[in-house]
Amino acid sequence: MEKEWHTAYIALGSNMGDRMDHLSRALKLMDASEGCRVSRVSSIYETEPYGNTDQDRFLNGAAEVRTVLSPGALMNRLLEIEAELKRERTVHWGPRTIDLDILFYDDIVSSDPHVIIPHPGIQDRLFVLRPLCDIAPRYIHPLLKKQCDRIAESLKGEQEEPRRLEEGIDL
Numbered sequence: 001m002e003k004e005w006h007t008a009y010i011a012l013g014s015n016m017g018d019r020m021d022h023l024s025r026a027l028k029l030m031d032a033s034e035g036c037r038v039s040r041v042s043s044i045y046e047t048e049p050y051g052n053t054d055q056d057r058f059l060n061g062a063a064e065v066r067t068v069l070s071p072g073a074l075m076n077r078l079l080e081i082e083a084e085l086k087r088e089r090t091v092h093w094g095p096r097t098i099d100l101d102i103l104f105y106d107d108i109v110s111s112d113p114h115v116i117i118p119h120p121g122i123q124d125r126l127f128v129l130r131p132l133c134d135i136a137p138r139y140i141h142p143l144l145k146k147q148c149d150r151i152a153e154s155l156k157g158e159q160e161e162p163r164r165l166e167e168g169i170d171l
Helices: 019-032 071-084 126-135 148-154
Strands: 006-014 036-041 045-047 058-067 099-105
Touching: 006 019, 006 071, 006 126, 019 036, 019 058, 019 071, 045 126, 058 126, 071 099, 126 148
Parallel strands: none
Antiparallel strands: 006 058, 006 099, 036 058, 045 058
16 A cells, blocks of 8 residues: 655754754754655744744755655654754754754644644744745645744744755755
C-alpha cells in the first residue's frame, strides 16, 4: 500500500555559533530523512530574540516539507535533528543552536501535548510569519481562518520587522 504524502511547514531558528550553518545542516538532515523531502525554503531573516531578550539575535527561516511521516513521527525526527546539532534545553526561550517547530501539517488541528498543531503563538510572532509568508503567504490558518500574509500584516508596527539577509540556503 502506498503511503500518502502530506505537507508540513517547519520553522527554523538559531542564535548560537555559526547560525547559518546550523540552519543549513538542519535542512539537509530533514531532506535526507526517510519519508521527508524539503520542497521549498524561505529567505533567511535576522530577528530580535523572543521572550528571554538577553541573548544574541536569531536567524529564522521556514521550510515546506513533503512527508509520509505522521505529525508525531515528524516531531520525533525534528527532535533528533535538534539533538544531532547539539540543542540543549536548559533555559525556556533561551539561546539555541537550532530550533525546529512544526507550524502546520496539512489542515490538521491537534492538541496532542507532544505536537500541538497549528503551533501556538504563530499569530503573535512576526519572526515566524515573515519567513512563512515567503513560501506560503496564502496558506489559511486552520483555526483563525486567515491567510498567513494577512496575519503578518496585522502585526506591522507592533514588532520589529525581521531583516531579510542577502544570503540564503541552497539544498
